[in-house]
Amino acid sequence: MNSHAMKLTFAFLLLLTCLPLSAADDLSKPLEALRAVQKEGQGNEAASKAWQEITKADASNLPKVLKGMNGANPLAENWLRAAVGVLADEALKAKKMPVEALVAFLKDSANSPGSRVVAFDLIQRADAKLGEELTPTLINDVSSELRRHPVAKLIETGDKALAAQEKTAAVLAYRQGFDGARDEDQIKTLAKKLRDLGQEVDLPTHFGFLMSWKLIAPFSNADRSGFDTVYPPEKELKFDAAYEGKGKEAKWVDFTSKDEYGKIDFNKPFGMEKSVTGYAATDFVSTEDRPAEIRIGCKNGWKVWLNGEMLFARDEYHRGAKLDQYKLPCQLKKGKNTLLVKCCQNEQTEQWTVEWEFQLRVCDATGTAIVAKN
Amino acid sequence: MKTTFFLAFSLSLSSWAFADWLQFRGPNAAAVSTDAQAPADELKIAWTADLPGRGLSAPIVVGDKVFVTCSSGPGQDTLHVFCFNANDGSKRWERAMRATGRTMSHTKTCVAANTPCSDGERVFALFSSNDLFAFDLDGNLLWLRGLTFDYPNASNSLGMSQSPVVIGKTLVVQSENDAESFAAGHDVATGMNKWKLERPKAANWTSATLFKGVAALQSSKGIVGVDPDTGKTVWNYEDGASTIPSSVVSGDLIYAVSKGITALAPEKGSVTQLWRNEKLNPGTASPLVLGDHLFVVNGAGVLIKASIKNGDEQWKLRLKGPFSGSPVAAGKRIHIVNERGIFQTIDPEAPEGRVTQEIELKETVLTTPAISGGAIYVRSDAKLWKLQ
Numbered sequence: 094m095n096s097h098a099m100k101l102t103f104a105f106l107l108l109l110t111c112l113p114l115s116a117a118d119d120l121s122k123p124l125e126a127l128r129a130v131q132k133e134g135q136g137n138e139a140a141s142k143a144w145q146e147i148t149k150a151d152a153s154n155l156p157k158v159l160k161g162m163n164g165a166n167p168l169a170e171n172w173l174r175a176a177v178g179v180l181a182d183e184a185l186k187a188k189k190m191p192v193e194a195l196v197a198f199l200k201d202s203a204n205s206p207g208s209r210v211v212a213f214d215l216i217q218r219a220d221a222k223l224g225e226e227l228t229p230t231l232i233n234d235v236s237s238e239l240r241r242h243p244v245a246k247l248i249e250t251g252d253k254a255l256a257a258q259e260k261t262a263a264v265l266a267y268r269q270g271f272d273g274a275r276d277e278d279q280i281k282t283l284a285k286k287l288r289d290l291g292q293e294v295d296l297p298t299h300f301g302f303l304m305s306w307k308l309i310a311p312f313s314n315a316d317r318s319g320f321d322t323v324y325p326p327e328k329e330l331k332f333d334a335a336y337e338g339k340g341k342e343a344k345w346v347d348f349t350s351k352d353e354y355g356k357i358d359f360n361k362p363f364g365m366e367k368s369v370t371g372y373a374a375t376d377f378v379s380t381e382d383r384p385a386e387i388r389i390g391c392k393n394g395w396k397v398w399l400n401g402e403m404l405f406a407r408d409e410y411h412r413g414a415k416l417d418q419y420k421l422p423c424q425l426k427k428g429k430n431t432l433l434v435k436c437c438q439n440e441q442t443e444q445w446t447v448e449w450e451f452q453l454r455v456c457d458a459t460g461t462a463i464v465a466k467n
Numbered sequence: 468m469k470t471t472f473f474l475a476f477s478l479s480l481s482s483w484a485f486a487d488w489l490q491f492r493g494p495n496a497a498a499v500s501t502d503a504q505a506p507a508d509e510l511k512i513a514w515t516a517d518l519p520g521r522g523l524s525a526p527i528v529v530g531d532k533v534f535v536t537c538s539s540g541p542g543q544d545t546l547h548v549f550c551f552n553a554n555d556g557s558k559r560w561e562r563a564m565r566a567t568g569r570t571m572s573h574t575k576t577c578v579a580a581n582t583p584c585s586d587g588e589r590v591f592a593l594f595s596s597n598d599l600f601a602f603d604l605d606g607n608l609l610w611l612r613g614l615t616f617d618y619p620n621a622s623n624s625l626g627m628s629q630s631p632v633v634i635g636k637t638l639v640v641q642s643e644n645d646a647e648s649f650a651a652g653h654d655v656a657t658g659m660n661k662w663k664l665e666r667p668k669a670a671n672w673t674s675a676t677l678f679k680g681v682a683a684l685q686s687s688k689g690i691v692g693v694d695p696d697t698g699k700t701v702w703n704y705e706d707g708a709s710t711i712p713s714s715v716v717s718g719d720l721i722y723a724v725s726k727g728i729t730a731l732a733p734e735k736g737s738v739t740q741l742w743r744n745e746k747l748n749p750g751t752a753s754p755l756v757l758g759d760h761l762f763v764v765n766g767a768g769v770l771i772k773a774s775i776k777n778g779d780e781q782w783k784l785r786l787k788g789p790f791s792g793s794p795v796a797a798g799k800r801i802h803i804v805n806e807r808g809i810f811q812t813i814d815p816e817a818p819e820g821r822v823t824q825e826i827e828l829k830e831t832v833l834t835t836p837a838i839s840g841g842a843i844y845v846r847s848d849a850k851l852w853k854l855q
Binding site: 132133134137140141148166167170171172176178179241276278392406407409412413414415418419 | 610616
């Protein structure tokens with residue numbers, strides 16, 4: 094459990110102790126049963142009984158059930174989300190949605206992003222006008238999902254201003270939207286609108302792509318065995334060293350991506366090789382010890398190490414790549430952090446298997462870029 | 468009074484008599500309705516229900532309830548399970564959860580690609596994100612699993628679509644992909660693993676078929692018969708098979724999508740090959756057997772009728788394609804919907820086959836219909852239709 098999750102869990106337990114005894118007694122045990130669900134179905138049987146108990150409770154308990162999502166693992170969140178759905182349906186039918194309490198819940202950013210997304214959805218369903226009023230307040234929310242609503246509104250506002258030939262107002266709305274946007278589709282839309290109006294947009298900085306790396310290749314990936322073969326860069330990072338590679342010497346080269354989506358393309362320095370393995374290394378200087386996410390998009394086989402610890406490995410080729418395809422939670426240390434990426438190209442020769450590349454960014458759990466000191 | 472009572476009793480009995488359509492391709496995953504009452508020759512749209520998200524998953528029918536899954540949201544992260552009233556299309560309940568596994572897929576497919584299944588008491592909904600939920604028929608959540616949360620490399624960046632099946636007290640789930648490929652038997656009551664098998668590391672979109680109480684799991688390597696209680700191999704056919712259309716069982720044989728169609732007679736410990744016709748090449752749609760004939764829709768949208776005795780072709784009928792969904796049958800009719808939403812009914816007993824009815828649904832349809840109670844259910848990314 095990371096420190097944020099621990100804090101949320103502590104806050105949840107504190108809340109239970111602070112609640113009036115009768116209220117806490119009512120649902121604290123079943124809520125704990127749902128939160129106790131673990132991998133491989135552990136806790137499902139107790140959760141099933143607890144879920145029945147919670148869904149029979151009065152709708153006024155909605156904020157309490159939502160609180161249960163704080164610090165819960167994704168499986169427990171789903172148990173709770175489904176329970177909230179049942180209570181909410183009853184509340185809407187009886188016109189008893191506790192809207193005021195839900196607004197207070199939404200406004201309290203100590204609550205988890207997932208639970209606040211659900212709270213906002215309930216507010217919108219119960220009182221669409223109130224949802225509209227709250228929307229602009231979410232532009233800098235810690236939840237990227239909640240930001241989508243005000244960003245969409247700002248796109249609308251900019252479009253209307255543009256239609257009325259108010260270019261300055263349009264640029265202002267689009268820029269506000271762009272700064273707040275965390276989702277790729279909205280960022281792309283706004284970047285185009287801003288550029289069409291002659292504005293500069295720095296996508297690599299907005300996303301937090303790492304653009305400058307040292308690359309080494311080609312090591313063999315014959316029969317896809319390179320994925321599991323430990324080549325020298327996994328043992329040592331000596332950037333002046335050269336090693337026996339596949340048919341030629343493997344040496345480190347400097348590479349800075351010119352792609353605004355941060356693609357680190359091994360084909361550029363090493364040619365369009367097949368059945369090969371390459372490595373990329375870079376340093377990320379963090380201003381503090383902090384939790385982070387390394388997010389990678391890659392359609393080749395890959396492994397990622399942070400400060401010598403392997404975060405994840407993926408042995409899949411040419412099934413597709415996208416931004417934030419894999420999210421790897423990690424802990425940055427203050428100062429220099431070394432990232433090593435292994436990127437394997439397979440033997441396929443079809444036109445759609447040319448890519449030997451990855452895209453990597455460092456951000457927080459909500460997708461906001463963490464800016465490196467270097 | 469007596470008449471009223473008799474009428475009510477008869478109606479009640481007739482509704483109970485409807486055969487359920489409990490999984491992808493219905494009874495025994497064979498795509499043929501076992502209902503005594505087949506849909507009428509002239510079908511009309513009885514009702515339409517709106518859906519809030521995408522789905523390639525087929526509807527299933529349990530009694531008078533129709534279950535459908537959808538995925539919605541910018542990242543296809545919201546997972547919906549719906550229960551509709553079969554009589555009028557009104558919504559009985561909806562549950563919305565969140566994907567805990569990866570939701571990336573090819574743009575043509577989506578996260579709600581696996582057809583749910585039921586044992587008549589529970590509904591099991593699996594999604595491409597490897598999230599698996601069990602509900603009772605009234606929508607009470609019984610258990611859930613996050614199979615990618617449990618096994619972090621189990622995903623396919625193109626999306627997965629293998630539909631689960633229930634055999635006895637075991638829910639058989641496949642998550643077969645390039646990286647962490649497995650099949651598992653889950654206790655229907657708790658979701659706990661009864662067994663978990665390593666499967667060939669290769670993307671696979673086929674669904675299990677049921678053969679004499681055995682789960683027949685198809686992959687590029689072939690088809691393995693697995694004891695649903697233990698996960699142990701009962702028989703193994705190793706001459707390769709398709710990774711898109713699924714095979715079909717009829718009588719004592721499996722008509723395997725393997726090098727065309729290969730008729731197999733599996734027994735404990737062995738599999739006998741009876742015939743093979745390499746020209747019977749299903750495209751995306753899975754084959755079906757109706758009476759003494761096998762029907763295959765090839766990649767060009769041509770329906771081919773062949774003998775189940777030797778695989779010999781009898782006729783070819785060009786349909787309006789292309790097709791992503793598979794044909795289903797009831798009585799003496801075959802039904803299929805193309806990607807452009809043209810529902811087509813075929814009389815397979817006509818000398819060269821004949822399309823007897825077309826209904827334009829005016830939506831993209833990438834899925835397989837369900838048949839129950841003399842009605843056919845079809846879904847798109849936005850709608851669920853009952854045709855009757």
